[in-house]
Amino acid sequence: MILKKRNITVVTGNRSDYGHLFWILKEIQKSQKLHLQLIATGQHISKNYGETYKEILKDGFKILKKVDLQLSDDSPLSRTQSMGKGLIQFAKVFHSLKSDILLLLGDRYEIFIAAQAAMMANIPIAHIHGGEITQGVIDEAIRHALTKMSHIHFVAAEAYRHRVIQLGESPNFVFLVGAPGLESYKKSPLLSRQEVECKLGLQLRSPLFLVTYHPLTLEDKKERKGIFQLLRALNHFPDAHIIFTQHNSDPRSEIIEESIHRYIRNHSDRCMFFTSLGQSLYGSVLKNSDVLIGNSSSGIIEAPVLKKPTVNIGKRQEGRLKARSIIDCKENETAIVSAIQKALSSDFQSQLKYTQSLYEIKDTSKKMCKILENISLDHILFKKFYDIKSVSSNLIGVP
Secondary structure (H helix, E strand, C coil), X not given: CCCCCEEXXXXXXXXXXXXXXXXXXXXXHHCCCEEEEEEEEHHHHCCXXXXXXXXXXXXXXXXXXXXXXXXXXXCHHHHHHHHHHHHHHHHXXXXXXXXXXXXXXXXXXXXXXXXXXXXXXXCCEXXXXXXXXXXXXXXXXXXXXXXXXXXXXXXXXXXXXXHHHHCCCCHHHEEECCCHHHHXXXXXXXXXXXXXXXXXXXXXXXXXXXXXXXXXXXXXXCHHHHHHHHHHHHCCCCCCXXXXXXXXXXXXXXXXXXXXXXXXXXXXXXXXXXXXXXXXXXXXXXXXXXXXXXXXXXXXXXXXHHCCCEEEEXXXXXXXXXXXXXXXXXXXXXXXXXXXXXXXXXXHHHHHHHCCCCCCCCCHHHHHHHHHHHXXXXXXXXXXXXXXXXXXXXXXXXX
């Protein structure tokens, strides 16, 4: 008797979530019990963001469907309109597929659209990286909404497991597995400095700064001030070689891009910009950098694994668990300069060897795959709100 494989539909919206999903996609692909249905959307389809779906194809994955959100610009109006268009497209995709589980990662609006369509199609949702906090961005609300829309939860730390349960999810469906994106740093050999130079076609000087700065979606019109302060701070390190990577496609992100490109034109001898380095090359650049600067989750989750210092600017990552290698600073020139100087200091560098990742657990993707293979889907759509006993018992009899 041939057992029917369980269809696992996975949606990826940008280079970042694809990097985190890579090894679980590999595990699903080789599973005897699962069948991978991969959908690419969002930045993957955009020419402005490098059409990174091509990298997915190069990695040996088949993209079953591409959902173009038709985002004309980065304004809130355009984004909201694209969400409506995307919802219609995802509804059609899920109607045509026979999905047993939809697997989603993170908190981006592209993922939120897919979850809405799946919820209306009665497709169970498995969500990765729930329970986390990022108080400076709209992603915070999306992440918690996705938790309530999901039926299976893969969390990266015990504190996050507790928070998902606090949101009313049954502990029986909340699995502590770690951050799947960190497996790339263990399973894939990273390039040496010389190999990175060969790949990039340039010679890297020290100190080497890796910079990623995203918009603050909850603080209207603050992007210009924030990126201005960061670029002014970088002027204090004229000997530094600086690699900028592409920001997310969030509202007002064009302000950041224009400012960075203007800065690069004025410092072309030591600065460069990459739309997408790809998973392996990004990790290799990070490994060979002296400090990661900006407000990306990469500085919180990934840099500590390589024992690299992070200068974390502003509120975007406020609320996340942070390793000792992370230096928080305010979004002003003086604070950023001071934080970079601290990160480069011999005292701080000497302590980096003791850094421990707060998100790394062995065999993350294998554990996730086993759960996806074996978890019972009987009545899984009928979720019951889980009350924490110590709280709910105090509410008995309260009108």
